Amino acid sequence: MTKQELTAEILKKKSMLCVGLDSALDLIPKHLLKFSDPIFEFNKQIIDATHQLAIAYKPNIAFYEAMGISGWQSLEKTINYLNQNYPECFTIADAKRGDIGNTSAMYAKTFFEWLNFDSVTVAPYMGSDSVIPFLQYKNKWVILLGLTSNKGSSDFQFEKIGNEMLYEKVVNTSQQWANANQLMFVTGATHPEQLAGLRKLAPDYFFLVPGIGAQGGSVEAVCENAFNSEGGLLINSARQIIYASPNEDFAEAAYNIAQQTVAPMQKFLTRLV
Amino acid sequence: MTKQELTAEILKKKSMLCVGLDSALDLIPKHLLKFSDPIFEFNKQIIDATHQLAIAYKPNIAFYEAMGISGWQSLEKTINYLNQNYPECFTIADAKRGDIGNTSAMYAKTFFEWLNFDSVTVAPYMGSDSVIPFLQYKNKWVILLGLTSNKGSSDFQFEKIGNEMLYEKVVNTSQQWANANQLMFVTGATHPEQLAGLRKLAPDYFFLVPGIGAQGGSVEAVCENAFNSEGGLLINSARQIIYASPNEDFAEAAYNIAQQTVAPMQKFLTRLV
Numbered sequence: 001m002t003k004q005e006l007t008a009e010i011l012k013k014k015s016m017l018c019v020g021l022d023s024a025l026d027l028i029p030k031h032l033l034k035f036s037d038p039i040f041e042f043n044k045q046i047i048d049a050t051h052q053l054a055i056a057y058k059p060n061i062a063f064y065e066a067m068g069i070s071g072w073q074s075l076e077k078t079i080n081y082l083n084q085n086y087p088e089c090f091t092i093a094d095a096k097r098g099d100i101g102n103t104s105a106m107y108a109k110t111f112f113e114w115l116n117f118d119s120v121t122v123a124p125y126m127g128s129d130s131v132i133p134f135l136q137y138k139n140k141w142v143i144l145l146g147l148t149s150n151k152g153s154s155d156f157q158f159e160k161i162g163n164e165m166l167y168e169k170v171v172n173t174s175q176q177w178a179n180a181n182q183l184m185f186v187t188g189a190t191h192p193e194q195l196a197g198l199r200k201l202a203p204d205y206f207f208l209v210p211g212i213g214a215q216g217g218s219v220e221a222v223c224e225n226a227f228n229s230e231g232g233l234l235i236n237s238a239r240q241i242i243y244a245s246p247n248e249d250f251a252e253a254a255y256n257i258a259q260q261t262v263a264p265m266q267k268f269l270t271r272l273v
Numbered sequence: 274m275t276k277q278e279l280t281a282e283i284l285k286k287k288s289m290l291c292v293g294l295d296s297a298l299d300l301i302p303k304h305l306l307k308f309s310d311p312i313f314e315f316n317k318q319i320i321d322a323t324h325q326l327a328i329a330y331k332p333n334i335a336f337y338e339a340m341g342i343s344g345w346q347s348l349e350k351t352i353n354y355l356n357q358n359y360p361e362c363f364t365i366a367d368a369k370r371g372d373i374g375n376t377s378a379m380y381a382k383t384f385f386e387w388l389n390f391d392s393v394t395v396a397p398y399m400g401s402d403s404v405i406p407f408l409q410y411k412n413k414w415v416i417l418l419g420l421t422s423n424k425g426s427s428d429f430q431f432e433k434i435g436n437e438m439l440y441e442k443v444v445n446t447s448q449q450w451a452n453a454n455q456l457m458f459v460t461g462a463t464h465p466e467q468l469a470g471l472r473k474l475a476p477d478y479f480f481l482v483p484g485i486g487a488q489g490g491s492v493e494a495v496c497e498n499a500f501n502s503e504g505g506l507l508i509n510s511a512r513q514i515i516y517a518s519p520n521e522d523f524a525e526a527a528y529n530i531a532q533q534t535v536a537p538m539q540k541f542l543t544r545l546v
Contacts, residue, residue, distance in 0.1 A: 024379075060376055060379075062370070062372060062376045062377070062379035062380045062383070063376070063379050065379065065380065065383040066379040066380070066382040066387065068383075069342060069345055069346060069349070072341075072345055073342060076341075076342070094372075096371060096372050097335070098369060099335060100421070100422065100423040100483075100488075102295075103295075103333055103335045103336075104335070106297075106333075106336050106339040107335045107338065107339070110335070110338040110339045110341075114341045123369070123371060123396045123398050124398060124428075125396050125397060125398045125430070126396075126423055126425050126426065127423070127425025127426055127427065127428030127429055128424070128428050129424050129425040130423065145398055148399050149373065150374065150400070151401070151402050152373075152402040152403050152404075155397075155400030156400055156439065156442065156443065156446070159434040159439070159442065160435075161432040161433065161434060161439075162433075166432070166439065169432065170429065173428060210373075
Protein backbone atom coordinates (compact mmCIF):
# COMPACT_ATOMS: atom_id res chain seq x y z
CA MET A 1 0.00 0.00 0.00
CA THR A 2 1.31 3.48 -0.86
CA LYS A 3 1.30 6.47 1.48
CA GLN A 4 -1.23 8.18 -0.76
CA GLU A 5 -3.60 5.20 -0.55
CA LEU A 6 -3.23 5.01 3.21
CA THR A 7 -3.92 8.72 3.63
CA ALA A 8 -6.95 8.56 1.32
CA GLU A 9 -8.36 5.77 3.46
CA ILE A 10 -7.80 7.79 6.64
CA LEU A 11 -9.68 10.75 5.20
CA LYS A 12 -12.48 8.55 3.90
CA LYS A 13 -13.03 6.63 7.14
CA LYS A 14 -12.21 9.59 9.36
CA SER A 15 -10.14 7.26 11.49
CA MET A 16 -6.54 6.51 12.36
CA LEU A 17 -7.41 3.45 14.41
CA CYS A 18 -5.17 0.40 14.34
CA VAL A 19 -6.72 -2.65 15.99
CA GLY A 20 -4.10 -4.80 17.71
CA LEU A 21 -4.83 -8.49 17.33
CA ASP A 22 -3.16 -9.73 20.55
CA SER A 23 -5.24 -12.88 20.38
CA ALA A 24 -4.69 -15.67 22.90
CA LEU A 25 -6.64 -18.83 23.67
CA ASP A 26 -7.02 -18.04 27.38
CA LEU A 27 -8.33 -14.53 26.70
CA ILE A 28 -10.90 -14.97 23.92
CA PRO A 29 -14.56 -15.75 24.75
CA LYS A 30 -15.00 -19.34 25.85
CA HIS A 31 -17.76 -20.20 23.38
CA LEU A 32 -15.24 -19.84 20.53
CA LEU A 33 -13.19 -22.79 21.77
CA LYS A 34 -15.59 -25.17 19.99
CA PHE A 35 -14.37 -23.93 16.58
CA SER A 36 -11.56 -25.82 14.82
CA ASP A 37 -9.47 -22.64 14.83
CA PRO A 38 -10.77 -20.46 17.68
CA ILE A 39 -8.11 -17.76 17.18
CA PHE A 40 -8.96 -17.29 13.51
CA GLU A 41 -12.67 -17.30 14.29
CA PHE A 42 -12.10 -14.64 16.95
CA ASN A 43 -10.00 -12.48 14.61
CA LYS A 44 -12.46 -12.88 11.76
CA GLN A 45 -15.40 -11.72 13.88
CA ILE A 46 -13.39 -8.81 15.33
CA ILE A 47 -12.31 -7.75 11.82
CA ASP A 48 -15.82 -8.10 10.35
CA ALA A 49 -17.22 -5.98 13.19
CA THR A 50 -14.60 -3.22 13.13
CA HIS A 51 -13.34 -2.89 9.54
CA GLN A 52 -15.38 0.24 8.84
CA LEU A 53 -13.66 1.97 11.75
CA ALA A 54 -10.18 0.46 11.50
CA ILE A 55 -7.51 1.79 9.17
CA ALA A 56 -5.07 -0.95 10.14
CA TYR A 57 -4.83 -4.33 11.83
CA LYS A 58 -1.78 -5.36 13.79
CA PRO A 59 -1.38 -9.00 14.78
CA ASN A 60 1.11 -9.23 17.63
CA ILE A 61 3.29 -12.03 16.27
CA ALA A 62 4.47 -13.25 19.69
CA PHE A 63 0.92 -14.30 20.58
CA TYR A 64 0.71 -16.54 17.50
CA GLU A 65 4.25 -17.90 17.79
CA ALA A 66 3.60 -18.96 21.39
CA MET A 67 0.84 -21.31 20.20
CA GLY A 68 3.24 -23.25 17.99
CA ILE A 69 2.39 -24.48 14.50
CA SER A 70 -1.34 -23.90 15.00
CA GLY A 71 -0.65 -20.29 15.94
CA TRP A 72 1.22 -19.69 12.69
CA GLN A 73 -1.67 -21.31 10.83
CA SER A 74 -4.15 -18.97 12.55
CA LEU A 75 -1.93 -16.02 11.64
CA GLU A 76 -1.70 -17.12 8.00
CA LYS A 77 -5.48 -17.47 7.79
CA THR A 78 -5.95 -14.06 9.43
CA ILE A 79 -3.69 -12.16 7.04
CA ASN A 80 -5.17 -13.98 4.04
CA TYR A 81 -8.65 -13.11 5.26
CA LEU A 82 -7.68 -9.45 5.59
CA ASN A 83 -5.99 -9.30 2.19
CA GLN A 84 -8.90 -11.02 0.43
CA ASN A 85 -11.81 -9.25 2.10
CA TYR A 86 -10.50 -5.89 3.23
CA PRO A 87 -7.54 -5.00 0.99
CA GLU A 88 -8.13 -1.33 1.89
CA CYS A 89 -6.96 -2.05 5.45
CA PHE A 90 -3.24 -1.59 6.16
CA THR A 91 -1.64 -4.63 7.80
CA ILE A 92 1.19 -4.61 10.32
CA ALA A 93 3.21 -7.62 11.44
CA ASP A 94 4.22 -6.52 14.92
CA ALA A 95 7.31 -8.71 15.07
CA LYS A 96 10.11 -6.37 16.18
CA ARG A 97 12.65 -8.28 14.11
CA GLY A 98 16.15 -7.18 13.10
CA ASP A 99 19.43 -9.02 12.49
CA ILE A 100 22.50 -8.93 10.24
CA GLY A 101 21.74 -8.32 6.56
CA ASN A 102 21.35 -11.87 5.24
CA THR A 103 19.16 -12.76 8.22
CA SER A 104 16.95 -9.66 8.06
CA ALA A 105 16.41 -10.59 4.41
CA MET A 106 14.91 -13.86 5.65
CA TYR A 107 12.61 -12.07 8.08
CA ALA A 108 11.52 -9.77 5.23
CA LYS A 109 10.75 -12.87 3.17
CA THR A 110 8.59 -14.23 6.00
CA PHE A 111 6.40 -11.16 6.43
CA PHE A 112 6.36 -9.73 2.90
CA GLU A 113 6.38 -12.90 0.75
CA TRP A 114 4.95 -15.78 2.76
CA LEU A 115 2.46 -13.73 4.79
CA ASN A 116 2.12 -10.67 2.54
CA PHE A 117 1.79 -8.02 5.24
CA ASP A 118 2.04 -4.34 4.24
CA SER A 119 4.55 -3.61 6.98
CA VAL A 120 6.66 -5.04 9.77
CA THR A 121 7.99 -3.51 13.00
CA VAL A 122 11.80 -3.58 13.20
CA ALA A 123 14.21 -2.99 16.11
CA PRO A 124 16.98 -0.45 15.38
CA TYR A 125 19.81 -1.63 17.65
CA MET A 126 21.78 -3.42 14.91
CA GLY A 127 21.71 -0.41 12.56
CA SER A 128 21.35 0.15 8.83
CA ASP A 129 22.09 -3.29 7.39
CA SER A 130 19.54 -4.85 9.74
CA VAL A 131 16.83 -2.56 8.33
CA ILE A 132 17.70 -2.15 4.64
CA PRO A 133 16.70 -5.68 3.48
CA PHE A 134 13.11 -4.89 4.50
CA LEU A 135 13.22 -1.77 2.29
CA GLN A 136 13.86 -3.75 -0.90
CA TYR A 137 10.17 -4.50 -1.32
CA LYS A 138 8.02 -2.09 -3.31
CA ASN A 139 5.03 -0.62 -1.44
CA LYS A 140 6.03 -2.44 1.75
CA TRP A 141 6.94 -0.59 4.93
CA VAL A 142 9.38 -0.72 7.81
CA ILE A 143 8.00 0.58 11.12
CA LEU A 144 11.12 1.25 13.16
CA LEU A 145 11.10 1.42 16.94
CA GLY A 146 11.67 5.03 17.95
CA LEU A 147 10.36 5.74 21.43
CA THR A 148 8.47 2.75 22.79
CA SER A 149 5.51 2.88 25.16
CA ASN A 150 6.87 0.63 27.92
CA LYS A 151 8.59 1.43 31.21
CA GLY A 152 11.88 -0.03 29.94
CA SER A 153 12.00 2.66 27.26
CA SER A 154 13.75 4.78 29.91
CA ASP A 155 16.67 2.34 30.22
CA PHE A 156 18.41 3.25 26.95
CA GLN A 157 16.13 5.29 24.67
CA PHE A 158 16.38 8.42 26.83
CA GLU A 159 20.17 8.32 27.08
CA LYS A 160 21.81 11.51 25.86
CA ILE A 161 24.10 11.25 22.83
CA GLY A 162 25.57 14.66 22.12
CA ASN A 163 22.57 16.97 21.85
CA GLU A 164 19.98 14.29 21.29
CA MET A 165 18.44 11.31 23.03
CA LEU A 166 19.04 7.83 21.59
CA TYR A 167 15.45 7.65 20.29
CA GLU A 168 15.94 10.99 18.51
CA LYS A 169 19.22 9.74 17.06
CA VAL A 170 17.40 6.65 15.73
CA VAL A 171 14.66 8.77 14.15
CA ASN A 172 17.18 11.17 12.61
CA THR A 173 19.70 8.61 11.36
CA SER A 174 17.16 6.22 9.85
CA GLN A 175 15.67 8.96 7.66
CA GLN A 176 18.85 8.59 5.61
CA TRP A 177 17.83 5.00 4.87
CA ALA A 178 14.28 5.60 3.63
CA ASN A 179 11.80 8.38 3.04
CA ALA A 180 8.29 8.74 4.41
CA ASN A 181 6.91 6.49 1.66
CA GLN A 182 8.58 3.41 3.11
CA LEU A 183 9.44 4.13 6.72
CA MET A 184 7.29 4.84 9.80
CA PHE A 185 8.22 5.09 13.47
CA VAL A 186 6.84 3.51 16.62
CA THR A 187 6.25 6.34 19.10
CA GLY A 188 4.51 5.48 22.36
CA ALA A 189 1.36 7.29 23.49
CA THR A 190 2.70 7.10 27.04
CA HIS A 191 5.19 9.88 26.21
CA PRO A 192 2.90 12.70 24.99
CA GLU A 193 5.47 15.37 25.89
CA GLN A 194 8.00 13.76 23.53
CA LEU A 195 5.58 13.28 20.62
CA ALA A 196 5.62 16.95 19.60
CA GLY A 197 9.42 16.89 19.41
CA LEU A 198 9.35 13.69 17.38
CA ARG A 199 6.88 15.26 14.97
CA LYS A 200 9.34 18.13 14.42
CA LEU A 201 12.13 15.64 13.69
CA ALA A 202 10.05 13.66 11.19
CA PRO A 203 7.26 15.94 9.91
CA ASP A 204 6.12 13.76 7.02
CA TYR A 205 6.55 10.28 8.49
CA PHE A 206 3.71 8.16 9.80
CA PHE A 207 3.86 7.26 13.48
CA LEU A 208 2.46 3.99 14.77
CA VAL A 209 1.35 4.87 18.29
CA PRO A 210 0.86 2.07 20.82
CA GLY A 211 0.07 2.64 24.47
CA ILE A 212 -3.45 4.04 24.60
CA GLY A 213 -6.02 2.12 26.64
CA ALA A 214 -4.49 -0.55 28.87
CA GLN A 215 -1.11 1.23 28.95
CA GLY A 216 -2.57 4.63 29.89
CA GLY A 217 -1.98 6.96 26.90
CA SER A 218 -4.77 9.19 25.54
CA VAL A 219 -5.93 9.63 21.92
CA GLU A 220 -6.44 13.37 22.39
CA ALA A 221 -2.92 13.96 23.70
CA VAL A 222 -1.45 11.93 20.83
CA CYS A 223 -3.38 13.91 18.21
CA GLU A 224 -2.61 17.27 19.83
CA ASN A 225 1.09 16.53 19.77
CA ALA A 226 1.70 14.48 16.66
CA PHE A 227 -1.07 15.06 14.14
CA ASN A 228 0.27 16.37 10.80
CA SER A 229 -1.24 17.71 7.59
CA GLU A 230 -2.19 14.21 6.39
CA GLY A 231 -3.10 12.79 9.79
CA GLY A 232 0.18 10.90 9.91
CA LEU A 233 -0.83 8.61 12.75
CA LEU A 234 -1.89 5.02 13.26
CA ILE A 235 -3.11 4.81 16.84
CA ASN A 236 -3.18 1.27 18.15
CA SER A 237 -5.58 -0.20 20.65
CA ALA A 238 -5.61 -3.93 21.32
CA ARG A 239 -6.84 -5.39 24.60
CA GLN A 240 -9.36 -2.62 25.30
CA ILE A 241 -11.13 -3.27 21.99
CA ILE A 242 -10.73 -6.97 21.29
CA TYR A 243 -11.43 -8.07 24.86
CA ALA A 244 -14.24 -5.55 25.47
CA SER A 245 -16.56 -8.42 26.38
CA PRO A 246 -15.87 -12.04 27.37
CA ASN A 247 -19.28 -13.12 26.08
CA GLU A 248 -20.99 -13.88 22.78
CA ASP A 249 -21.43 -10.13 22.18
CA PHE A 250 -17.64 -9.61 22.03
CA ALA A 251 -17.62 -8.39 18.41
CA GLU A 252 -20.39 -5.88 19.01
CA ALA A 253 -18.64 -4.72 22.19
CA ALA A 254 -15.40 -4.36 20.21
CA TYR A 255 -17.25 -2.21 17.67
CA ASN A 256 -18.60 0.04 20.42
CA ILE A 257 -15.20 0.60 22.04
CA ALA A 258 -13.61 1.11 18.61
CA GLN A 259 -16.19 3.79 17.91
CA GLN A 260 -15.44 5.53 21.22
CA THR A 261 -11.71 5.36 20.40
CA VAL A 262 -12.18 6.82 16.94
CA ALA A 263 -14.46 9.70 18.09
CA PRO A 264 -11.67 12.02 19.31
CA MET A 265 -9.69 11.32 16.10
CA GLN A 266 -12.60 12.54 13.97
CA LYS A 267 -12.40 15.99 15.52
CA PHE A 268 -8.87 16.34 14.15
CA LEU A 269 -9.53 14.65 10.82
CA THR A 270 -12.54 16.78 9.85
CA ARG A 271 -10.17 19.77 9.85
CA LEU A 272 -8.26 18.25 6.94
CA VAL A 273 -11.06 17.89 4.42
CA MET B 274 21.42 -26.08 31.53
CA THR B 275 23.42 -24.49 34.36
CA LYS B 276 26.62 -22.50 33.95
CA GLN B 277 28.49 -25.24 35.81
CA GLU B 278 27.23 -27.91 33.41
CA LEU B 279 28.10 -25.79 30.39
CA THR B 280 31.61 -25.12 31.69
CA ALA B 281 32.15 -28.81 32.49
CA GLU B 282 31.20 -29.69 28.92
CA ILE B 283 33.62 -27.08 27.54
CA LEU B 284 36.47 -28.53 29.57
CA LYS B 285 35.55 -32.09 28.64
CA LYS B 286 35.27 -31.48 24.89
CA LYS B 287 38.03 -28.85 24.82
CA SER B 288 35.86 -26.76 22.61
CA MET B 289 33.82 -23.55 22.71
CA LEU B 290 32.36 -24.10 19.25
CA CYS B 291 28.78 -23.14 18.52
CA VAL B 292 27.52 -24.42 15.17
CA GLY B 293 25.09 -22.02 13.56
CA LEU B 294 22.25 -23.83 11.79
CA ASP B 295 21.49 -21.19 9.12
CA SER B 296 19.81 -23.86 7.02
CA ALA B 297 18.08 -22.91 3.79
CA LEU B 298 16.62 -25.02 0.96
CA ASP B 299 18.65 -23.27 -1.75
CA LEU B 300 21.93 -23.72 0.12
CA ILE B 301 21.87 -27.33 1.31
CA PRO B 302 23.23 -30.14 -0.91
CA LYS B 303 20.84 -30.94 -3.75
CA HIS B 304 20.65 -34.67 -3.05
CA LEU B 305 18.83 -33.93 0.22
CA LEU B 306 15.83 -32.44 -1.57
CA LYS B 307 14.45 -35.96 -2.08
CA PHE B 308 13.79 -36.30 1.68
CA SER B 309 10.35 -35.40 3.05
CA ASP B 310 11.99 -32.79 5.30
CA PRO B 311 15.30 -31.82 3.66
CA ILE B 312 16.10 -29.14 6.26
CA PHE B 313 15.71 -31.52 9.18
CA GLU B 314 17.70 -34.22 7.36
CA PHE B 315 20.48 -31.69 6.72
CA ASN B 316 20.52 -30.50 10.35
CA LYS B 317 20.43 -34.08 11.66
CA GLN B 318 23.45 -35.11 9.59
CA ILE B 319 25.36 -31.93 10.51
CA ILE B 320 24.60 -32.50 14.20
CA ASP B 321 25.49 -36.21 14.10
CA ALA B 322 28.80 -35.39 12.41
CA THR B 323 29.83 -32.48 14.67
CA HIS B 324 28.36 -33.13 18.13
CA GLN B 325 31.67 -34.30 19.59
CA LEU B 326 33.22 -30.97 18.65
CA ALA B 327 30.27 -28.65 19.23
CA ILE B 328 29.36 -27.24 22.62
CA ALA B 329 26.28 -25.50 21.27
CA TYR B 330 23.92 -25.40 18.28
CA LYS B 331 22.26 -22.20 17.19
CA PRO B 332 19.40 -22.40 14.69
CA ASN B 333 18.96 -18.99 13.08
CA ILE B 334 15.20 -18.64 13.49
CA ALA B 335 14.75 -16.29 10.50
CA PHE B 336 15.82 -19.07 8.13
CA TYR B 337 13.09 -21.39 9.43
CA GLU B 338 10.39 -18.71 9.66
CA ALA B 339 10.99 -17.74 6.02
CA MET B 340 9.98 -21.26 4.93
CA GLY B 341 6.55 -20.91 6.51
CA ILE B 342 4.81 -23.68 8.44
CA SER B 343 7.20 -26.34 7.14
CA GLY B 344 10.15 -24.31 8.41
CA TRP B 345 8.72 -24.22 11.93
CA GLN B 346 8.14 -27.97 11.68
CA SER B 347 11.77 -28.51 10.66
CA LEU B 348 12.87 -26.33 13.58
CA GLU B 349 10.69 -28.24 16.03
CA LYS B 350 12.11 -31.56 14.83
CA THR B 351 15.66 -30.20 15.04
CA ILE B 352 15.39 -28.99 18.64
CA ASN B 353 13.63 -32.20 19.68
CA TYR B 354 16.38 -34.24 18.02
CA LEU B 355 19.03 -32.25 19.87
CA ASN B 356 17.28 -32.51 23.24
CA GLN B 357 16.67 -36.24 22.87
CA ASN B 358 20.01 -37.33 21.47
CA TYR B 359 22.53 -34.75 22.65
CA PRO B 360 21.16 -33.19 25.85
CA GLU B 361 24.75 -32.23 26.75
CA CYS B 362 24.75 -29.68 23.89
CA PHE B 363 23.63 -26.15 24.73
CA THR B 364 20.89 -24.87 22.42
CA ILE B 365 20.39 -21.28 21.29
CA ALA B 366 17.32 -19.90 19.54
CA ASP B 367 18.86 -17.03 17.62
CA ALA B 368 15.67 -15.01 17.40
CA LYS B 369 16.63 -11.50 18.58
CA ARG B 370 13.20 -10.99 20.10
CA GLY B 371 12.16 -8.28 22.58
CA ASP B 372 8.90 -6.38 23.21
CA ILE B 373 6.82 -4.96 26.05
CA GLY B 374 6.50 -7.25 29.09
CA ASN B 375 3.34 -9.20 28.25
CA THR B 376 4.59 -9.77 24.70
CA SER B 377 8.12 -10.81 25.65
CA ALA B 378 6.44 -13.33 27.99
CA MET B 379 4.84 -14.85 24.87
CA TYR B 380 8.18 -15.05 23.06
CA ALA B 381 9.66 -16.72 26.15
CA LYS B 382 6.81 -19.24 26.03
CA THR B 383 7.61 -19.98 22.38
CA PHE B 384 11.29 -20.71 22.85
CA PHE B 385 11.37 -22.12 26.40
CA GLU B 386 8.06 -24.03 26.56
CA TRP B 387 7.00 -25.01 23.05
CA LEU B 388 10.50 -25.50 21.64
CA ASN B 389 12.46 -26.05 24.87
CA PHE B 390 15.67 -24.24 23.90
CA ASP B 391 18.25 -23.52 26.61
CA SER B 392 18.56 -19.89 25.57
CA VAL B 393 17.29 -17.17 23.28
CA THR B 394 18.96 -14.06 21.87
CA VAL B 395 17.19 -10.83 22.89
CA ALA B 396 17.49 -7.23 21.62
CA PRO B 397 18.04 -4.62 24.34
CA TYR B 398 16.47 -1.47 22.83
CA MET B 399 13.19 -1.72 24.78
CA GLY B 400 14.93 -2.12 28.14
CA SER B 401 14.39 -4.11 31.33
CA ASP B 402 10.75 -5.15 31.01
CA SER B 403 11.43 -6.52 27.52
CA VAL B 404 14.12 -8.83 28.94
CA ILE B 405 12.86 -9.82 32.40
CA PRO B 406 10.05 -12.19 31.25
CA PHE B 407 12.72 -14.42 29.68
CA LEU B 408 14.52 -14.58 33.04
CA GLN B 409 11.56 -16.16 34.85
CA TYR B 410 12.54 -19.63 33.61
CA LYS B 411 14.89 -21.73 35.73
CA ASN B 412 18.09 -22.85 33.99
CA LYS B 413 17.16 -20.95 30.83
CA TRP B 414 19.26 -18.11 29.48
CA VAL B 415 18.95 -14.71 27.88
CA ILE B 416 21.72 -13.85 25.42
CA LEU B 417 21.47 -10.07 25.11
CA LEU B 418 22.84 -8.16 22.12
CA GLY B 419 25.87 -6.20 23.29
CA LEU B 420 28.18 -5.36 20.41
CA THR B 421 27.03 -7.06 17.22
CA SER B 422 29.29 -8.27 14.42
CA ASN B 423 27.68 -6.42 11.51
CA LYS B 424 28.59 -3.15 9.81
CA GLY B 425 25.43 -1.47 11.15
CA SER B 426 26.74 -1.96 14.70
CA SER B 427 28.51 1.38 14.19
CA ASP B 428 25.23 3.26 13.65
CA PHE B 429 24.12 3.33 17.30
CA GLN B 430 26.14 0.88 19.42
CA PHE B 431 29.29 3.00 19.31
CA GLU B 432 27.51 6.23 20.28
CA LYS B 433 28.98 7.86 23.38
CA ILE B 434 26.72 8.17 26.42
CA GLY B 435 28.60 9.97 29.17
CA ASN B 436 31.82 7.99 29.56
CA GLU B 437 30.66 4.86 27.85
CA MET B 438 29.50 3.63 24.47
CA LEU B 439 25.88 2.46 24.10
CA TYR B 440 27.00 -1.20 23.90
CA GLU B 441 28.95 -0.77 27.16
CA LYS B 442 25.92 0.87 28.76
CA VAL B 443 23.80 -2.14 27.72
CA VAL B 444 26.32 -4.60 29.16
CA ASN B 445 26.62 -2.62 32.42
CA THR B 446 22.93 -1.87 32.96
CA SER B 447 21.68 -5.37 32.17
CA GLN B 448 23.92 -6.93 34.82
CA GLN B 449 21.45 -5.43 37.31
CA TRP B 450 18.75 -7.63 35.80
CA ALA B 451 20.50 -11.00 35.95
CA ASN B 452 23.76 -12.56 37.01
CA ALA B 453 26.15 -14.68 34.97
CA ASN B 454 24.06 -17.80 35.62
CA GLN B 455 21.21 -16.57 33.46
CA LEU B 456 22.56 -13.87 31.19
CA MET B 457 25.13 -13.91 28.37
CA PHE B 458 26.09 -11.26 25.82
CA VAL B 459 26.45 -11.26 22.05
CA THR B 460 29.84 -9.74 21.28
CA GLY B 461 31.01 -9.78 17.66
CA ALA B 462 34.33 -11.31 16.63
CA THR B 463 34.68 -8.50 14.11
CA HIS B 464 35.54 -6.10 16.96
CA PRO B 465 38.55 -7.80 18.60
CA GLU B 466 39.83 -4.51 20.02
CA GLN B 467 36.55 -4.04 21.94
CA LEU B 468 36.36 -7.61 23.27
CA ALA B 469 39.03 -7.09 25.93
CA GLY B 470 37.15 -4.07 27.26
CA LEU B 471 33.89 -6.01 27.29
CA ARG B 472 35.56 -8.80 29.25
CA LYS B 473 36.60 -6.26 31.90
CA LEU B 474 33.00 -5.00 32.13
CA ALA B 475 31.55 -8.51 32.50
CA PRO B 476 34.32 -10.80 33.78
CA ASP B 477 32.12 -13.80 34.65
CA TYR B 478 29.54 -13.67 31.89
CA PHE B 479 29.54 -15.95 28.86
CA PHE B 480 29.93 -14.24 25.50
CA LEU B 481 28.31 -15.65 22.38
CA VAL B 482 30.67 -14.57 19.62
CA PRO B 483 29.41 -14.49 16.03
CA GLY B 484 31.42 -13.17 13.11
CA ILE B 485 34.27 -15.62 12.58
CA GLY B 486 34.53 -17.24 9.18
CA ALA B 487 32.35 -15.61 6.52
CA GLN B 488 32.24 -12.31 8.43
CA GLY B 489 36.02 -12.11 8.89
CA GLY B 490 36.71 -12.47 12.63
CA SER B 491 39.42 -14.82 13.98
CA VAL B 492 39.17 -17.44 16.73
CA GLU B 493 42.64 -16.59 18.04
CA ALA B 494 41.88 -12.89 18.41
CA VAL B 495 38.62 -13.67 20.18
CA CYS B 496 40.31 -16.01 22.66
CA GLU B 497 43.23 -13.65 23.28
CA ASN B 498 40.87 -10.83 24.15
CA ALA B 499 37.89 -12.42 25.84
CA PHE B 500 38.87 -15.82 27.26
CA ASN B 501 38.24 -16.02 31.03
CA SER B 502 39.03 -18.49 33.80
CA GLU B 503 36.21 -20.83 32.72
CA GLY B 504 36.55 -20.26 29.00
CA GLY B 505 33.48 -18.03 29.01
CA LEU B 506 33.00 -18.10 25.26
CA LEU B 507 30.69 -19.70 22.73
CA ILE B 508 32.25 -18.99 19.35
CA ASN B 509 29.78 -19.36 16.50
CA SER B 510 30.50 -20.52 13.00
CA ALA B 511 27.66 -21.22 10.59
CA ARG B 512 28.07 -21.01 6.82
CA GLN B 513 31.76 -21.98 6.84
CA ILE B 514 30.99 -25.26 8.61
CA ILE B 515 27.53 -26.30 7.46
CA TYR B 516 28.12 -25.41 3.81
CA ALA B 517 31.70 -26.71 3.67
CA SER B 518 30.72 -28.97 0.76
CA PRO B 519 27.72 -28.88 -1.60
CA ASN B 520 28.02 -32.63 -2.19
CA GLU B 521 27.16 -35.89 -0.46
CA ASP B 522 30.25 -35.51 1.73
CA PHE B 523 28.85 -32.33 3.36
CA ALA B 524 28.67 -33.77 6.87
CA GLU B 525 32.24 -35.07 6.75
CA ALA B 526 33.39 -31.73 5.31
CA ALA B 527 31.53 -29.95 8.13
CA TYR B 528 33.35 -32.13 10.66
CA ASN B 529 36.72 -31.25 9.12
CA ILE B 530 36.09 -27.49 9.19
CA ALA B 531 34.67 -27.77 12.71
CA GLN B 532 37.88 -29.50 13.79
CA GLN B 533 40.01 -26.75 12.22
CA THR B 534 37.87 -24.13 13.98
CA VAL B 535 38.20 -25.84 17.35
CA ALA B 536 41.98 -26.35 17.12
CA PRO B 537 42.98 -22.80 18.18
CA MET B 538 40.45 -22.96 21.06
CA GLN B 539 42.12 -26.08 22.45
CA LYS B 540 45.39 -24.20 22.98
CA PHE B 541 43.58 -21.88 25.40
CA LEU B 542 41.41 -24.54 27.03
CA THR B 543 44.27 -26.91 27.90
CA ARG B 544 45.63 -24.14 30.15
CA LEU B 545 42.55 -24.42 32.37
CA VAL B 546 42.74 -28.09 33.32
